[in-house]
Amino acid sequence: MATLIEVQELTKTYFTRIFSNLSLSVNEGEALAIRGDNGSGKSTLLKILAGITKPTHGTVKCMNPDTMIGYVPENFPYNIRFTAEQYLYHMGRIRGFSGSTLQNRISSLLYQFHLGDQRTNAIGTFSKGMKQKVGMMQALLEESDVLLLDEPLSGLDLDARNDLESILYRLKSDGLTILFTCHDKKLLNNIADRVIVLGNQRIQSEYVPAKKSRFHVKIEADTNDQNLDFLDEIDGIISKKQTGNGDLLLMDVERSASDRLLLTLIQHGISIQSLRREDEK
Numbered sequence: 419m420a421t422l423i424e425v426q427e428l429t430k431t432y433f434t435r436i437f438s439n440l441s442l443s444v445n446e447g448e449a450l451a452i453r454g455d456n457g458s459g460k461s462t463l464l465k466i467l468a469g470i471t472k473p474t475h476g477t478v479k480c481m482n483p484d485t486m487i488g489y490v491p492e493n494f495p496y497n498i499r500f501t502a503e504q505y506l507y508h509m510g511r512i513r514g515f516s517g518s519t520l521q522n523r524i525s526s527l528l529y530q531f532h533l534g535d536q537r538t539n540a541i542g543t544f545s546k547g548m549k550q551k552v553g554m555m556q557a558l559l560e561e562s563d564v565l566l567l568d569e570p571l572s573g574l575d576l577d578a579r580n581d582l583e584s585i586l587y588r589l590k591s592d593g594l595t596i597l598f599t600c601h602d603k604k605l606l607n608n609i610a611d612r613v614i615v616l617g618n619q620r621i622q623s624e625y626v627p628a629k630k631s632r633f634h635v636k637i638e639a640d641t642n643d644q645n646l647d648f649l650d651e652i653d654g655i656i657s658k659k660q661t662g663n664g665d666l667l668l669m670d671v672e673r674s675a676s677d678r679l680l681l682t683l684i685q686h687g688i689s690i691q692s693l694r695r696e697d698e699k
C-alpha cells in the first residue's frame with residue numbers, strides 16, 4: 419500500500435506536553451484506529467491531521483497535495499435549525515459548490531447513509547447517531563480521500579452503532595482511508611487494519627487487530643413475477659441471477675447489506691426461499 423500521509427516528529431504542547439516526536443505513516447485505503455487513555459492526545463492528533471490545530475513542532479505531509487481530508491468532531495453542533503438537506507446544501511455552498519452539483523451529491527449521500535426519508539426533517543429532532551451521520555456526510559461533500567472520525571460510535575445505541583459500522587465498512591471497501599479514535603473493541607476488530615495506542619506522550623504500541631472472518635450471504639428467493647429494477651439501487655449486491663422461468667432469484671450479498679436487502683425484498687412481495695452464509699476465503 420502506498421503512503422498517503424507522513425507524520426514526522428510531531429510535538430504538541432498546550433500547558434503541558436501532550437506528545438512529542440510522534441512519527442506515523444498512513445497508507446492509502448487503510449483504516450487506522452487510534453486508542454489511548456483519556457487525555458493521551460487522540461483528538462489532538464486528529465485535529466492536527468485535519469489542519470484545525472497547529473503542532474508545536476513537526477510536520478504532516480500529504481504525499482499527493484490534492485488529497486482531500488474530511489474531519490468529523492465527536493459532537494455535532496447544537497442549535498442547528500436547518501433540515502439535513504438544507505444544512506448540507508449551505509455547507510456545500512460555503513465551500514464553493516454549485517447548487518446542481520450539491521443537489522446530486524447530497525441525494526447520493528443521504529441514500530448511502532440511510533437518511534433519504536429524513537431529508538426534510540429538522541436536524542434538531544435527530545438522534546445522536548443521525549447527527550453523527552450528518553457530520554460524516556458534511557465531511558464527504560468534497561468526495562474526500564481521507565475521513566477523520568473522533569469517537570464515531572460514542573453515545574450511540576446498538577442499532578445505531580451497527581448501522582454506522584456497516585456504513586464505515588462500505589466506505590472503507592470503496593477505498594476511503596479512515597482514521598478514527600475509538601474505545602469500541604467491535605469497531606476496532608471489524609474495521610481497523612491497524613491500531614496505534616497513544617500513551618506517555620508517544621505511540622506506545624501498534625498492532626493488527628484479530629479479524630473476524632468476513633462472510634457473504636447467499637439468498638435464494640421466489641420473485642413472484644415482481645419487477646426487480648429496484649435491486650439496481652441497492653449497494654452490497656455482489657452478484658445476482660435469475661434461473662428457472664425467471665422466478666428464482668439467486669444473490670450473493672455482502673454481510674453488511676444483507677438485513678437491509680432482505681427487508682427490501684420482502685417489502686416488494688418477494689419470498690425468501692433460503693439463506694446461506696458463506697465465509698470469505
Ligand SMILES: Nc1ncnc2c1ncn2[C@@H]1O[C@H](COP(=O)(O)OP(=O)(O)OP(=O)(O)O)[C@@H](O)[C@H]1O
Pocket residue numbers: 432433436454455456457458459460461462463
Ligand atoms: N485547546 C486546548 N487547550 C488546552 N489544553 C487542551 C486543548 N485541547 C486539549 N487539551 C488538553 O490536551 C490533552 C489531550 O486532549 P485530547 O482531547 O487530545 O485527549 P484524548 O486522548 O482525545 O482524550 P479523550 O479520550 O478524553 O477524548 C488533555 O489534557 C486536554 O485537556
